[in-house]
Amino acid sequence: MKSNKLFSWVFMLSACALLAIGRVYDERLVIAGFNLVLFICLFFLVSIVFLLFSIKKMVLSKSKVLFYMFYLSVLVLTPILWMLFNVTEFGLEKYLNFCLIVVPVSIVIIEKYDREDVVKTLYILLGVTCFLALLSSIGLSVSDRVDGRMAALGGGPIVFARWMGFGIISLFLLPLKVKSRFKYVLIFIFFLLALASGSRGPILSLLITFLIYVFLNFNKVIVKVSFGFILLISIVIFSAAGKQLTKVGKFDRVFMNVSKKGWSKQSTSTRTNLAVGSFIILQNYPLGVGAGNWQEISNQLRPTHLMPLEYPHNLFLEVACEYGLPTLLILILMFVYVLYLSYNKMLNYRSNASSLYPLLFYLFIFFLLNSLVSGMLNDSRLLFIIISFILIHKPLLISVDE
Numbered sequence: 001m002k003s004n005k006l007f008s009w010v011f012m013l014s015a016c017a018l019l020a021i022g023r024v025y026d027e028r029l030v031i032a033g034f035n036l037v038l039f040i041c042l043f044f045l046v047s048i049v050f051l052l053f054s055i056k057k058m059v060l061s062k063s064k065v066l067f068y069m070f071y072l073s074v075l076v077l078t079p080i081l082w083m084l085f086n087v088t089e090f091g092l093e094k095y096l097n098f099c100l101i102v103v104p105v106s107i108v109i110i111e112k113y114d115r116e117d118v119v120k121t122l123y124i125l126l127g128v129t130c131f132l133a134l135l136s137s138i139g140l141s142v143s144d145r146v147d148g149r150m151a152a153l154g155g156g157p158i159v160f161a162r163w164m165g166f167g168i169i170s171l172f173l174l175p176l177k178v179k180s181r182f183k184y185v186l187i188f189i190f191f192l193l194a195l196a197s198g199s200r201g202p203i204l205s206l207l208i209t210f211l212i213y214v215f216l217n218f219n220k221v222i223v224k225v226s227f228g229f230i231l232l233i234s235i236v237i238f239s240a241a242g243k244q245l246t247k248v249g250k251f252d253r254v255f256m257n258v259s260k261k262g263w264s265k266q267s268t269s270t271r272t273n274l275a276v277g278s279f280i281i282l283q284n285y286p287l288g289v290g291a292g293n294w295q296e297i298s299n300q301l302r303p304t305h306l307m308p309l310e311y312p313h314n315l316f317l318e319v320a321c322e323y324g325l326p327t328l329l330i331l332i333l334m335f336v337y338v339l340y341l342s343y344n345k346m347l348n349y350r351s352n353a354s355s356l357y358p359l360l361f362y363l364f365i366f367f368l369l370n371s372l373v374s375g376m377l378n379d380s381r382l383l384f385i386i387i388s389f390i391l392i393h394k395p396l397l398i399s400v401d402e
Contacts, residue, residue: 014044081290091292129167161202201374288324315371
């Protein structure tokens, strides 16, 4: 950003802090009677106003137009739908956090960022991942859930596992001046902590992302991947380390459907029930029921099958039910265009070692897959930030002439 460096750094640090917390107010982060989040929000507000007003022109593209149209639909339709249905505390909180954190941060990134700013922000977010990993290692990231699973600052085990996945992919693909041994040690620690969270969605998303990476880079990585896989299997099977790893956190929950005799279905049908409840809402209210009203409307339509959760754990179903099918169509088209754009940019600049597009492509895949199996709209905030990086008009690489 060419704006004042002080405002740029204040924005980056405060924005990353709010992205980690996920809320503009969190009663759990009170120190000596003072709410730390409010302090961060003050700096964020000052910097965001300065940077937004410093935007002089916008370069539009199909992907960017769809991106902004999705944001506009969420911002405008929610109050309208609330007038027709109900306003819940959960819905209001979700709406405000999305509007006050994700939307303005995305706009500043798209319109003001360059490669250097993206790298700095990724470093800060990677620092957040390390901080969360440190908290978990000393037992300070356990949630107040009955099962005691690990949690992030502003979310549960799912959000924690997503941060670990972000750290793994970033360390693996970000052009870092870090010794490879230290990097792979951190990757292994992040992966172990992701398993310990007991969240299957992020682990599955990470595995699929890895398989896509191997498929697209088969000739370059097949030997290394094969060697690493054999080494890992050998450690798990032929050493005591494998048995010790299974005792960490909620490791066993990730593999709860696999028994010693083969496949064993132990999980409940929660995801199926959530999907059924969502489709029933769409049959009755295809134009949406308003943010935060998914659970209430679903329970009204099916009083014999009450939903214990406040959202359907699928971004597409959540957007369709709460903001309407037209908004879902915009979201899907945006994802398709961004995927195509990201893949093309990765291919076009593959000869430049400083290109950030490989990292952004696989981060986009990872967070997109996550949004389809777990979490809600606000939990997908890093997905929208990664999309914002991809939509930056300036190439995210160091020119050969520099």
